Amino acid sequence: MIQKSIDNTRRKIVQGGLVSAAAAVVPGLATAAGKPIYYGVSGPFSGDRAAYGAVWKKGMDMAVAEINARGGIEGRPLELLYQDTQSDPKQSVPVAQKFVDDDRVIAELGDFSSAASMAASPIYERGKLIQFGLTNSDPKFTRGGEYMFSTAPTMQMDAALMADITLKHLGKQAAVFYQASDWGDTSQKVFVERFKSQGGNVVALENYLLTDKDYHSILSKARRANPDVLVLISYYTDGALLLLQAQDVGLKGKILAATSCYSNKFLELGGGAVNGTVMSVLFFPEDPRPAVQRFVKDYQARYSETPDQYAARAYDAVKIVAWGTQQGGATRDGIRKAFISGTSIPSLLFGSFKFDAERRVAHYSESLITVRGDKFTYYS
Amino acid sequence: MPEFLDPLVTGLINGNAYALIALGLSLIFGVADLVNFAHGSVFAFGAMLGWYFAAVLHWPLPAALAGVVVATALLGVVIERVAVRPLAKAPRIAPLLSTVAVALILDRVSQLLFTPDTQVFPNLLPNANFQLGDIRFGAADLMMLAVTLVSLLALWLFLMRTRLGRALRATAQDRDAALQMGVNAGGLEALAFAISSALAGIGGVLVGMYYRNVDPSMGFAAGIEGFAAATLGGLGNLPGAVVGGLLLGVIESFGVTWFGGASRGMIAFGVLVGVLWLRPGGLFGSSNASFAEPLTGTFFGRGRPVTLHRWQLVAIFVAAFVVLPLAANAYLMRVATIVVIFAILGVSLTLVAGTAGLMSIGQAGFFAIGAYASALLVKNHGWSFWMAMPAAGVLAALAAAILIVPVLRLRGHYVAIVTLGIGAIVVAAILNLPAITAGPLGITAIPPPQLFGIDIVSPRAYYVLAALLLVASVVLVVRLQRSHLGRAWRAIREDEVAAQASGVQLAGHKSLAFALGAFIAGVAGSLLAHQYGYINPEIFGVDISVLALTMIVLGGMSNVVGTILGAIVLVGAPELLRPLGDFRILTYGVLLLLLIRFRPQGLWIYR
Numbered sequence: 001m002i003q004k005s006i007d008n009t010r011r012k013i014v015q016g017g018l019v020s021a022a023a024a025v026v027p028g029l030a031t032a033a034g035k036p037i038y039y040g041v042s043g044p045f046s047g048d049r050a051a052y053g054a055v056w057k058k059g060m061d062m063a064v065a066e067i068n069a070r071g072g073i074e075g076r077p078l079e080l081l082y083q084d085t086q087s088d089p090k091q092s093v094p095v096a097q098k099f100v101d102d103d104r105v106i107a108e109l110g111d112f113s114s115a116a117s118m119a120a121s122p123i124y125e126r127g128k129l130i131q132f133g134l135t136n137s138d139p140k141f142t143r144g145g146e147y148m149f150s151t152a153p154t155m156q157m158d159a160a161l162m163a164d165i166t167l168k169h170l171g172k173q174a175a176v177f178y179q180a181s182d183w184g185d186t187s188q189k190v191f192v193e194r195f196k197s198q199g200g201n202v203v204a205l206e207n208y209l210l211t212d213k214d215y216h217s218i219l220s221k222a223r224r225a226n227p228d229v230l231v232l233i234s235y236y237t238d239g240a241l242l243l244l245q246a247q248d249v250g251l252k253g254k255i256l257a258a259t260s261c262y263s264n265k266f267l268e269l270g271g272g273a274v275n276g277t278v279m280s281v282l283f284f285p286e287d288p289r290p291a292v293q294r295f296v297k298d299y300q301a302r303y304s305e306t307p308d309q310y311a312a313r314a315y316d317a318v319k320i321v322a323w324g325t326q327q328g329g330a331t332r333d334g335i336r337k338a339f340i341s342g343t344s345i346p347s348l349l350f351g352s353f354k355f356d357a358e359r360r361v362a363h364y365s366e367s368l369i370t371v372r373g374d375k376f377t378y379y380s
Numbered sequence: 381m382p383e384f385l386d387p388l389v390t391g392l393i394n395g396n397a398y399a400l401i402a403l404g405l406s407l408i409f410g411v412a413d414l415v416n417f418a419h420g421s422v423f424a425f426g427a428m429l430g431w432y433f434a435a436v437l438h439w440p441l442p443a444a445l446a447g448v449v450v451a452t453a454l455l456g457v458v459i460e461r462v463a464v465r466p467l468a469k470a471p472r473i474a475p476l477l478s479t480v481a482v483a484l485i486l487d488r489v490s491q492l493l494f495t496p497d498t499q500v501f502p503n504l505l506p507n508a509n510f511q512l513g514d515i516r517f518g519a520a521d522l523m524m525l526a527v528t529l530v531s532l533l534a535l536w537l538f539l540m541r542t543r544l545g546r547a548l549r550a551t552a553q554d555r556d557a558a559l560q561m562g563v564n565a566g567g568l569e570a571l572a573f574a575i576s577s578a579l580a581g582i583g584g585v586l587v588g589m590y591y592r593n594v595d596p597s598m599g600f601a602a603g604i605e606g607f608a609a610a611t612l613g614g615l616g617n618l619p620g621a622v623v624g625g626l627l628l629g630v631i632e633s634f635g636v637t638w639f640g641g642a643s644r645g646m647i648a649f650g651v652l653v654g655v656l657w658l659r660p661g662g663l664f665g666s667s668n669a670s671f672a673e674p675l676t677g678t679f680f681g682r683g684r685p686v687t688l689h690r691w692q693l694v695a696i697f698v699a700a701f702v703v704l705p706l707a708a709n710a711y712l713m714r715v716a717t718i719v720v721i722f723a724i725l726g727v728s729l730t731l732v733a734g735t736a737g738l739m740s741i742g743q744a745g746f747f748a749i750g751a752y753a754s755a756l757l758v759k760n761h762g763w764s765f766w767m768a769m770p771a772a773g774v775l776a777a778l779a780a781a782i783l784i785v786p787v788l789r790l791r792g793h794y795v796a797i798v799t800l801g802i803g804a805i806v807v808a809a810i811l812n813l814p815a816i817t818a819g820p821l822g823i824t825a826i827p828p829p830q831l832f833g834i835d836i837v838s839p840r841a842y843y844v845l846a847a848l849l850l851v852a853s854v855v856l857v858v859r860l861q862r863s864h865l866g867r868a869w870r871a872i873r874e875d876e877v878a879a880q881a882s883g884v885q886l887a888g889h890k891s892l893a894f895a896l897g898a899f900i901a902g903v904a905g906s907l908l909a910h911q912y913g914y915i916n917p918e919i920f921g922v923d924i925s926v927l928a929l930t931m932i933v934l935g936g937m938s939n940v941v942g943t944i945l946g947a948i949v950l951v952g953a954p955e956l957l958r959p960l961g962d963f964r965i966l967t968y969g970v971l972l973l974l975l976i977r978f979r980p981q982g983l984w985i986y987r
Contacts, residue, residue, distance in 0.1 A: 180642035208641030
């Protein structure tokens with residue numbers, strides 16, 4: 001099975017080579033045929049957050065393989081230069097300088113955490129190199145400069161949506177659990193304000209550290225407040241663990257989780273405890289749109305697993321930057337101009353979209369899903 | 381009532397885990413006179429192995445537990461043989477650093493073996509939930525309690541009733557005397573490592589069952605908690621370690637219930653610092669524990685000192701200020717800048733830990749105060765960088781002078797743990813004071829320094845700025861070391877009682893060393909903040925304090941040139957090892973281990 005899929009990829013790459021060779025003959029298309037185009041990727045490929053980096057790499061490698069199988073960009077193959085930063089600013093800053101100084105690199109993707117990404121932003125900005133944030137939901141990220149773009153919905157938008165969904169579908173007495181991080185804290189404030197202004201009541205508001213493994217104390221405290229809905233402003237690991245331990249302390253209620261909990265790992269870690277969790281997601285593999293279905297099928301064939309949102313975001317990011325390269329030319333400035341002027345940028349997650357004044361996706365729609373029988377399905 | 385009982389039960393169960401870790405740390409401390417920084421990693425490795433046996437190989441609980449005990453005990457023996465015993469005659473700080481390297485290696489190996497993912501620990505016990513009134517507890521909770529008690533009892537019987545146990549106690553009490561009585565101290569040390577590591581392994585499995593999950597990087601935090609628990613009870617005191625663990629668990633649990641999860645570090649370490657302030661030997665430690673031999677003193681200066689000639693100094697200057705900026709590309713300049721900033725942090729510690737012999741693992745706290753003060757003054761109050769940077773240093777120094785009061789009566793390992801606590805408290809305070817520091821949000825868009833209206837942003841310019849400040853701090857530290865003050869500090873390091881008898885005022889001199897060190901650390905923090913342009917509390921964790929200490933130990937403790945070399949190796953090497961990919965951090969750990977093995981007195985010796 002695996003052997004077969006590798007063979008297929010190889011065949012496609014060979015075909016791609018033929019196409020680009022053919023393109024080289026056609027005058028006008030023949031700029032630097034064969035000389036690769038490079039994007040840099042700065043991300044957590046080792047350390048505490050290596051699990052996210054591993055999924056990024058899968059999604060990105062697949063996008064590159066697809067692009068190259070179809071003849072690359074203007075006949076030139078695309079290559080990614082991965083640099084491990086452990087999502088540590090001490091390392092992402094020199095990596096930023098490395099990419100900025102490398103004339104071959106015409107765009108950069110990542111980093112993962114706010115600290116690692118935003119400490120590197122000034123260097124990308126001064127180097128006039130696009131820093132494309134896949135996961136940077138902090139609105140301050142794209143305010144860091146004219147070269148910061150992001151396809152991640154901001155935490156404000158996400159949190160407001162969470163409040164609306166909770167009130168509409170789940171309950172009015174909420175116990176809110178949030179990470180004590182920039183993302184968790186901002187989201188919590190937006191959620192609480194919106195939830196209260198629309199008639200909801202926050203009966204428990206508990207924070208925790210990302211490194212915490214034990215939540216029994218805050219969970220038993222919340223249990224005594226008798227909530228009817230649990231709201232998790234969490235990543236998938238801590239979200240699943242919170243629900244597992246909630247079961248242990250006897251805390252019950254309907255559950256709403258932030259979109260970052262949408263991962264197979266959430267199901268795997270949480271077991272039965274995550275059943276019934278509702279979340280609103282950008283990417284869902286059962287989404288009937290043909291582009292999504294094709295992506296899911298190819299991903300399964302390549303890696304023998306169903307892609308999660310991080311894989312989809314990573315795949316999409318490479319595709320979007322490649323579109324910019326195609327449109328604006330294979331230069332740092334070309335990609336930026338293409339992004340600014342593009343009014344219908346094709347993408348997997350947003351259909352066709354444009355970047356707004358904050359260099360984020362102007363409009364997007366999400367799917368409401370839930371966990372039933374140990375898998376994600378549409379919520380009805 | 382439940383609002384009181386719930387946290388109590390949770391705390392006691394969590395405290396069990398701390399107790400098991402603390403027990404092992406205390407035993408090793410007693411026998412080998414060493415704080416084993418790899419202990420947390422052994423705990424995490426045991427947890428991962430337990431998961432592998434139970435979830436992948438489907439072994440039943442007793443088999444999985446036995447497998448983990450055997451494997452971690454062996455691991456303990458290997459650690460003792462490879463990283464500790466060869467350093468028996470080295471300065472006492474060397475094996476400590478060597479265990480830091482082992483921790484790095486073990487965590488990374490565990491990630492490569494088991495993947496970095498968090499794994500669900502299978503439910504190995506019937507999912508019975510008992511309810512007593514309004515308190516709930518599961519089978520795993522009872523199991524945990526039972527295993528801790530049985531382990532403690534078995535250890536107690538072993539120590540009290542067997543010849544080997546008596547030999548262990550004798551070695552812990554007086555190693556030289558035990559040797560003369562024909563006790564094989566080396567073999568006993570291996571035994572202590574085996575027992576402790578097995579306890580940590582058991583702890584790992586139990587915690588996995590209780591938290592329902594394990595991951596390869598859970599060791600560091602657990603090790604720190606265990607260290608805190610052991611110190612709370614009195615290092616080397618085994619019943620003390622158990623009580624310390626339970627107490628820490630309960631206090632944390634109440635703290636989290638009342639003040640929220642983000643306050644965990646502040647509460648745990650606040651209590652620890654408070655207790656040691658009142659009782660310098662811990663709750664159950666003998667009070668003269670605080671007069672134990674200094675960690676760095678007596679054994680100083682082994683090996684041949686290296687002296688720098690004037691022409692060599694000139695050559696270094698030319699290399700740093702002419703050759704490097706001209707030859708290096710911007711990426712290398714950026715790496716060099718970060719190396720220089722961390723070198724300044726290391727130099728700040730040279731004075732405290734090297735010259736005055738106060739083993740501090742809290743320097744990141746003053747680094748953070750400097751960074752935040754400078755960032756906020758420039759960004760929100762319109763100060764110029766040139767005013768804000770020294771102000772940041774002064775604020776860090778003031779904070780140090782106040783915070784360091786509990787340390788003044790302590791010596792050796794107790795200084796280490798309390799300063800570790802102070803560093804953690806500073807970061808927790810930044811996290812929990814959003815009105816001033818923006819809390820977890822961090823501070824964005826910190827303006828770069830300006831000179832004559834021009835931003836200093838190019839990698840070269842910033843490097844030169846940082847390097848000049850490094851030179852300034854080196855000159856300051858060297859002049860202080862050579863002054864009358866420096867002699868007084870060295871006297872304190874070598875023999876506190878003698879120093880005091882000769883009229884050296886201990887508290888004042890120690891405070892001054894900390895304050896001056898914090899001033900330099902604050903300046904380094906300011907440089908970091910304006911280089912990154914964005915700071916948040918995550919950047920100033922305990923790992924940074926440990927890094928600073930590692931730098932100076934590697935450099936030979938009190939020598940600034942060695943410290944700079946240490947910074948080049950420790951901060952620069954991970955960048956230079958980049959081509960190794962997955963094996964980068966592993967190689968870094970192995971290199972560190974080898975460096976300590978063959979150069980235990982540090983890279984640079986100096987009187």
